[in-house]
Amino acid sequence: MLQKPIYIGNDHGGYELKQSIMEHLKKRGIAYIDTGSSTREIVRYPYYAAKIAGAVSRGEADRGILICSTGIGMSILANRFKGVRASLCTDTYMAKMTRAHNDSNVLCLGGKVIGELEALDILDAWLDTEYEAGRHSISLELIGEAEEHLSQPITPQQEELFHDFNR
Numbered sequence: 001m002l003q004k005p006i007y008i009g010n011d012h013g014g015y016e017l018k019q020s021i022m023e024h025l026k027k028r029g030i031a032y033i034d035t036g037s038s039t040r041e042i043v044r045y046p047y048y049a050a051k052i053a054g055a056v057s058r059g060e061a062d063r064g065i066l067i068c069s070t071g072i073g074m075s076i077l078a079n080r081f082k083g084v085r086a087s088l089c090t091d092t093y094m095a096k097m098t099r100a101h102n103d104s105n106v107l108c109l110g111g112k113v114i115g116e117l118e119a120l121d122i123l124d125a126w127l128d129t130e131y132e133a134g135r136h137s138i139s140l141e142l143i144g145e146a147e148e149h150l151s152q153p154i155t156p157q158q159e160e161l162f163h164d165f166n167r
């Protein structure tokens with residue numbers, strides 16, 4: 001059960017699909033806040049992606065959904081924010097796995113890559129799959145450690161940890 005509304009962002013390429021996503025969330029009784037572009041006019045996707053990724057990173061939102069033409073540009077930007085694990089999904093398997101294994105907190109979709117029904121199935125899989133934790137929590141810790149040292153070269157000790165599969 002989600003505690004906070006899902007933040008949604010989109011550019012022109014994601015405008016159409018966002019309408020279906022919002023309708024679907026409404027039907028499911030899931031609260032959302034739409035901070036995306038409200039027209040088909042050409043806009044800059046990094047601006048809209050940063051609003052959602054920033055909100056998730058600061059803890060104002062637990063989950064976000066980003067929709068652009070391919071989902072790629074927005075996922076590139078979102079994953080630069082601390083604590084954001086943005087997942088570009090093109091099928092339900094990816095959506096389930098990224099929740100179960102990566103505790104994904106931002107779903108990225110490509111409005112020109114997948115059809116409406118496929119997108120809604122992906123969304124449901126992402127919403128309904130719980131994070132498994134267990135062995136995956138070590139990997140998330142490693143991602144967190146990498147985030148702390150983004151612009152610094154990895155030390156030999158960190159390098160060692162990355163290759164220690166017994167952790």
Ligand SMILES: O=P(O)(O)OC[C@H]1O[C@@H](O)[C@H](O)[C@@H]1O
Binds near residue numbers: 013068071074
């Ligand atoms: O549509 P334009 O502005 O040409 O390019 C931006 C798109 O390029 C991709 O990274 C994103 O999918 C975004 O929607």
